[in-house]
Amino acid sequence: MIGATGITVPALNYVAVMPEIALIAGALWIMLATAMSPRRIGSGASLFWTVAAGCVSLGFSVWQWEGVTPHGAYASFDGAVVVDGLSAFVAMTVSLTVIVAALIEEGWMRRRGQSAPEMHMLTLLSAAGAILMGAGNDLVVIFLALEIMSIGFYVLAAYDRRRLASGEAALKYLILGGFSSAVFLFGIALTYGATGSMNLAEIAKYLASNVLLHDGLLLGGMVLMLVGLAFKVAAVPFHFWAPDVYQGSPTPAAGYMAAVAKIAGFAAIIRIFVSTLQPYRADWQPAVWVVAVATLLVGGVVALVQTDIKRMLAYSSINHAGFVLLGVAAATTAGLSASLYYVLVYSFMVMGSFAVVSLVGGPADTAHSLEDYRGLYRRSPWLAWALALMLISQAGVPLTTGFIGKLEVISAAAAAHLVWLAVVAMMSAAVAAFFYLRVVMLMFSPSYGPPAGAAGAVDSGSMVAGGEGVPEPGSVAEGGEGVPGPVGVSSGGGVATASLHGEEGIVGGGGDASGYDAVAGEPAGERIPVPLSTAVALALCSGFTVFFGLFPGFLTAMVHVVTTAIPIH
Amino acid sequence: MPGIHGPLMAATYPDAIMFVVSAVLVLAGAIGVIASRNPVHSALSLVMTLFGVALIFLAQQADFIAAVQVIVYAGAIVVLFLFVVMFLGVDRLENLVVEPLRFQRVLALGLVALSVVGMLLLGVGAHWAIGAHSVTAPALNQPGGDVAALGKSVFTAYLLPFEATAALLIIAIIGAVVLTRRQPAAGEEGDAVEDTQGAGGGGAPAQERSNQADADGVDPDGAAGGQGSPREAPSRSSRGAPGETDSRAAEDGEPGTVRRAGEEVLR
Numbered sequence: 138m139i140g141a142t143g144i145t146v147p148a149l150n151y152v153a154v155m156p157e158i159a160l161i162a163g164a165l166w167i168m169l170a171t172a173m174s175p176r177r178i179g180s181g182a183s184l185f186w187t188v189a190a191g192c193v194s195l196g197f198s199v200w201q202w203e204g205v206t207p208h209g210a211y212a213s214f215d216g217a218v219v220v221d222g223l224s225a226f227v228a229m230t231v232s233l234t235v236i237v238a239a240l241i242e243e244g245w246m247r248r249r250g251q252s253a254p255e256m257h258m259l260t261l262l263s264a265a266g267a268i269l270m271g272a273g274n275d276l277v278v279i280f281l282a283l284e285i286m287s288i289g290f291y292v293l294a295a296y297d298r299r300r301l302a303s304g305e306a307a308l309k310y311l312i313l314g315g316f317s318s319a320v321f322l323f324g325i326a327l328t329y330g331a332t333g334s335m336n337l338a339e340i341a342k343y344l345a346s347n348v349l350l351h352d353g354l355l356l357g358g359m360v361l362m363l364v365g366l367a368f369k370v371a372a373v374p375f376h377f378w379a380p381d382v383y384q385g386s387p388t389p390a391a392g393y394m395a396a397v398a399k400i401a402g403f404a405a406i407i408r409i410f411v412s413t414l415q416p417y418r419a420d421w422q423p424a425v426w427v428v429a430v431a432t433l434l435v436g437g438v439v440a441l442v443q444t445d446i447k448r449m450l451a452y453s454s455i456n457h458a459g460f461v462l463l464g465v466a467a468a469t470t471a472g473l474s475a476s477l478y479y480v481l482v483y484s485f486m487v488m489g490s491f492a493v494v495s496l497v498g499g500p501a502d503t504a505h506s507l508e509d510y511r512g513l514y515r516r517s518p519w520l521a522w523a524l525a526l527m528l529i530s531q532a533g534v535p536l537t538t539g540f541i542g543k544l545e546v547i548s549a550a551a552a553a554h555l556v557w558l559a560v561v562a563m564m565s566a567a568v569a570a571f572f573y574l575r576v577v578m579l580m581f582s583p584s585y586g587p588p589a590g591a592a593g594a595v596d597s598g599s600m601v602a603g604g605e606g607v608p609e610p611g612s613v614a615e616g617g618e619g620v621p622g623p624v625g626v627s628s629g630g631g632v633a634t635a636s637l638h639g640e641e642g643i644v645g646g647g648g649d650a651s652g653y654d655a656v657a658g659e660p661a662g663e664r665i666p667v668p669l670s671t672a673v674a675l676a677l678c679s680g681f682t683v684f685f686g687l688f689p690g691f692l693t694a695m696v697h698v699v700t701t702a703i704p705i706h
Numbered sequence: 707m708p709g710i711h712g713p714l715m716a717a718t719y720p721d722a723i724m725f726v727v728s729a730v731l732v733l734a735g736a737i738g739v740i741a742s743r744n745p746v747h748s749a750l751s752l753v754m755t756l757f758g759v760a761l762i763f764l765a766q767q768a769d770f771i772a773a774v775q776v777i778v779y780a781g782a783i784v785v786l787f788l789f790v791v792m793f794l795g796v797d798r799l800e801n802l803v804v805e806p807l808r809f810q811r812v813l814a815l816g817l818v819a820l821s822v823v824g825m826l827l828l829g830v831g832a833h834w835a836i837g838a839h840s841v842t843a844p845a846l847n848q849p850g851g852d853v854a855a856l857g858k859s860v861f862t863a864y865l866l867p868f869e870a871t872a873a874l875l876i877i878a879i880i881g882a883v884v885l886t887r888r889q890p891a892a893g894e895e896g897d898a899v900e901d902t903q904g905a906g907g908g909g910a911p912a913q914e915r916s917n918q919a920d921a922d923g924v925d926p927d928g929a930a931g932g933q934g935s936p937r938e939a940p941s942r943s944s945r946g947a948p949g950e951t952d953s954r955a956a957e958d959g960e961p962g963t964v965r966r967a968g969e970e971v972l973r
Contacts, residue, residue, distance in 0.1 A: 144858055147865060154866070161873055168880070217866035255884045262877040269870060281870045285877055292881035 147215035152204070153272065154218060155197035156228040157265040160235065163190025164261040171254045183254035184243040184670065190261055191236040194268070198228030206698060212274055216336050219274040222699035223477075227271025227404045230481050231397055234488065235264045237674045238393035241492045244671030245389045249500045256296060260393060263289025267401035271408075276325040276335040279405050283321065283369065286401055287314050293390035294382055297502060306385025313368070313378045321365025327358030337413040344416045352417075359421055362409060363428075370402035372462060373431040376455045380443075383451035384505070388498055391447060392491025395454045396484030403461055403480050411468050412703050418468060425466040426558060432459030433565040440572045446494055447505050449572060450487070453531060456569050457483050463562050464546045467553035473700040475545035478692055482538035482685065486531050489678030493524040496665050513580040517665045521580045523675045530682045532573040533566050537686035545693070724765045731758030745791045749784050756780040770853045 151158070167183050202225040210221030218224070238260055246253045266285030273279035291314065295307030325335065331354040332340045349355060364375060371379040383391040410421050436456030443449040457479070464476030497513065497520065498504050514521040530537035533544075543566055551559040667675075685692050731754055738751025756779045763772035805811070850857075860868045 144861055147862055149865075157873075161876070164876070164880075214866040215863045217864070255880060258880050259877065259884070262873060262880070265873060266877075275867070277864065277867045278870065281867050281874060285870065285874050288874065288877050288881060292877075292884055295885055298885070 148213065150211070150213035150220075152197075152201060153211075153213035153220045154269070156194040156201070156232060156268050157272075159194040159197055160190050160232075160261045160265040160268070163187060163193070164258040164265075166190075167254050167258050167261075181243075183252070183257045184239055187239040187257040187261060188236050191232050191239065191264075194235070194264075195229060195232035198225050198232055198268075201225040201228065210702060212338065216338055217275045217278050218269070218272045219338075220272065222702045223404060223408065224268075224272035226477060226481075226696070226699045227400055228268045230400050230484060231264050231267045231271070234393065234396050234400070234484050235260060237485070237488050237492075237677055238389060238396075240670040240674035240677075241389040241392065241488065241495060244492075244668035244674070245387065245495045245502070247668050247670070248496070248666065249502075253296075256293070256390070259289045259293050259296075263287075263293070264397060267397045270401040271404035273405070273408075274337050276328065276337065276409075279409070280318070280322055280325060282401070283365075283405070284318060286397065287318065287369070290314075290390075290394050290398065293394065294386040296390060297387045300385070300502065302385035303387065304385075306382045309378055309385075310382045317365050317368035317375065320361050320368075324358045324361030324363075324365060327354050327361065329358075331355035331358060337408065341413045341415070344414070355417070356420060359410075359414060359417065360424070363406075363421065363424060366402050366406050366409075367428055370399050370406070370458050370461075371451075371455050372428050372458050373435040373455060374428075376432070376435070376458075379455055380448045380451040383454070384445060384447045388447065388491050388495035388502055388505075391450075392488040392495075395450075395487045395491070399454070399458060399461065400480050400484060403465065403476060406465060407473060407476070407703070411465065411473060411705070415704065422466060422468060425462060425468075426555070429459050429462035429466045430558065430561050432456070432462055433561055434459075437565040437568040441568065443572075444507050445505050446507055446510065446576065447491075449507070449576070450490055450494070453569060453572070454483075454487060456565060457487075457531070459565065460543060460546050460562060463550050463555075463558060466558065467550045467555055468705065469549060469553050470697075470700045470703070470705055472546070472549035472553060473703060473705075474693065474696040475542070475549045477696040477699055479542035479546055481692065481696070482530075482542050482682070485678045485681045486527050486539060489527040489675055489682065490524060490531070492671055492675050492678065493520050493527070496520060496667060496671060507576065507579060510576055510579045512583055515583065516663055517667070520665060520667065523679055525577045525580060526679050526682060528573040528577055530686065532570040534570075536683075538682050538689070538692075539686075541686065541689045541693075721765060724761065728758045728761035728765065731755070731761065733758075746788065749787045749791060752787070753780050753784050756784070767852070769851055770856050 163186055167186050170182070170186070201220050202222070205220055205222055205225055210219055212219045239257055242253070242256050242260065246256065263286045266282045266287075266289065269282035270279055270286060273282050291307055291311045294310050295304055297303035328340070329335050331349065331352065332343045334340050334343060368375040368378075383395065386394065410425075411418075414421060432455055436452050436454075436459055440449050440452035440456060443452060461476045461479050461483070464472040464474075464479065466472070467475075494505065495502070496517075497509060510524075513524070526537070530539035533539045533542075543562075547559045547562050547566075550556075550562065735751045735753070735755030735758060738754065739748045742748050742751060756775060760772045760775040760780070763769075763775055
């Protein structure tokens with residue numbers, strides 16, 4: 138009690154928010170160092186501090202984990218945050234993501250000859266929001282954390298201001314993201330009206346002890362909250378922003394966004410729906426089924442016709458979101474374990490993929506046509522191997538983490554008597570394997586002549602040939618002279634702008650034989666320079682994917698610990 | 707006790723008078739926003755609407771929200787609107803004859819009618835709000851009213867969200883700095899290896915750059931009505947860098963050129 142006003146300060150257990158504090162402190166420190174230092178601090182310094190903040194945050198989240206596993210969950214800050222297996226898991230995953238993302242961003246910036254402490258600051262702050270979203274036990278906290286994360290993403294998307302596509306991506310993301318946040322907030326308001334509290338523990342208690350005779354308000358709130366979160370994880374039909382945003386954003390930022398938004402978004406979905414709105418499972422579960430099926434199908438099928446690798450990876454991330462939703466839709470302990478496992482290994486796969494894409498894209502970050510990957514093995518064998526590993530893991534080939542993720546999700550869905558969902562997921566995985574392997578084929582095919590092997594395997598040669606026509610809008614008119622080289626800088630600007638219209642590009646440039654000649658004319662032996670930090674990040678991602686693909690026991694045991702603590706009836 | 711009694715209303719006469727006055731203010735202001743031809747008049751009418759809403763809040767004994775309504779909305783937001791209106795040029799009339807989307811007026815009427823009917827039906831028929839019926843009632847009996855209660859909750863139950871807002875503001879500030887920072891001149895895209903962080907990398911086009919910065923105004927995300935982005939963003943295939951036209955216009959020193967660019971935005 139303080140004075141006559143009678144304020145009782147709640148018990149503050151700072152351990153609950155130490156990972157967030159570490160990340161925010163890191164960002165503030167970089168900001169201060171940049172402003173105060175007499176000389177401009179080198180980009181190496183800001184990378185160092187970012188990685189250091191990520192490591193400290195990782196340490197604190199491991200500490201939380203160690204405290205939670207024997208003693209159970211506890212809430213802090215008057216119930217605003219909770220420390221449990223899920224929050225510690227999210228904190229660990231996001232911290233690892235920050236470290237890898239900082240390395241990739243550094244390599245990308247260095248190749249452009251820039252240093253960008255701001256990019257690292259934005260990464261750190263939005264990661265703090267993501268961790269808070271996983272720990273939030275109050276709808277207000279979750280909303281604020283969502284906004285902290287999203288605003289960081291909007292700015293990251295706009296970071297490459299010299300490219301028009303980057304600004305366009307950011308504007309789209311800002312408007313649609315703001316709209317979805319408002320929808321989420323509206324859902325929170327309706328839920329508050331129905332239950333009288335915004336604290337998830339209070340809501341759960343209220344729903345456990347009361348039966349709502351007229352539950353329309355709560356149902357409306359649930360739908361709106363589901364829509365808001367489904368937007369953030371890019372689930373169909375709320376996915377329209379994802380391809381444009383991933384394509385336009387700076388490549389490292391796209392990988393980081395794809396990973397972190399999914400981790401935090403699914404953590405919030407699990408906490409709000411599976412954990413808190415458990416009594417209303419019969420109402421929200423069918424909605425999640427429908428969204429999961431649509432996400433699996435649309436993500437898999439539309440990715441087939443993409444000619445831009447970033448767009449393809451965007452649709453593949455939508456496809457992955459469908460797999461994660463499958464586990465949530467099962468809403469069993471096994472299903473949630475599988476979802477968390479999937480989202481963890483997915484973040485490494487997607488960041489590794491985007492790391493390679495950020496290098497192949499060249500300093501201008503524009504050479505992202507699938508054609509730019511033809512013969513990558515000849516130019517940079519290591520990069521080709523790394524991307525191939527990431528892609529076959531995403532395709533779900535055995536001995537990689539992606540295989541175990543897909544296997545667990547599908548078997549959990551089948552065990553929950555969602556056999557038809559599992560069948561859809563398997564078909565989607567088969568379709569997805571096709572477009573991943575197509576890129577692998579392209580990379581390992583010789584960089585000259587018509588791709589006999591690739592075209593035969595792909596079985597629709599026009600699709601591959603369609604990629605030839607895309608790179609330059611004027612290439613058809615000008616006799617195909619302008620197909621940009623792998624690191625084509627000046628003509629590269631056309632790639633991003635033209636392939637925004639990727640669908641038209643297929644029609645326009647279909648079967649343009651002169652494209653082959655132009656490809657043959659490119660400097661075949663030109664190696665892509667790989668900055669050290671990106672190489673380290675790639676090694677981390679590849680090592681993680683292979684090691685935990687071979688020995689998945691540690692991770693599956695960990696996610697099992699997380700999900701057994703979630704009350705599921 | 708004299709009063710008005712009905713299915714939706716049980717109020718004393720002072721309450722009823724206050725409600726009628728504020729309702730008239732709100733409606734008159736709202737009509738003024740869409741009816742006046744001058745955008746500045748529209749903005750001023752919006753102030754009237756927001757004051758009316760603040761009065762309604764006061765009648766509900768929500769003192770704090772009433773104050774915030776006046777300070778934030780009537781004060782800051784409308785000033786921001788006016789700033790943008792002035793920035794784009796007040797002396798231009800919006801062309802209301804050419805309708806870019808023909809169906810939108812019909813659609814708007816239909817949607818408004820639908821939502822009004824829906825709200826009335828829900829208000830009369832449904833009894834969905836069955837949680838805590840009144841969260842302000844305990845606060846009203848305390849000294850200080852809802853302001854004290856809000857202040858208390860900011861330091862107790864909502865301490866962490868309150869602190870988290872700081873992170874939100876920091877990231878907004880950093881974002882604003884990143885987006886408005888001066889960039890290398892347009893056209894040298896890609897091969898520009900100069901550090902963007904250094905204040906103006908020198909070189910020849912310094913004059914052009916400052917012009918561009920002026921003309922671009924609040925360019926970065928275009929949301930605030932910068933002249934560059936919203937007009938250029940739709941033309942995806944244009945390979946010219948953003949702000950190219952604007953910088954040329956500013957160099958020519960012809961106000962007419964700039965104005966035409968702005969008109970496109972308005973329409």
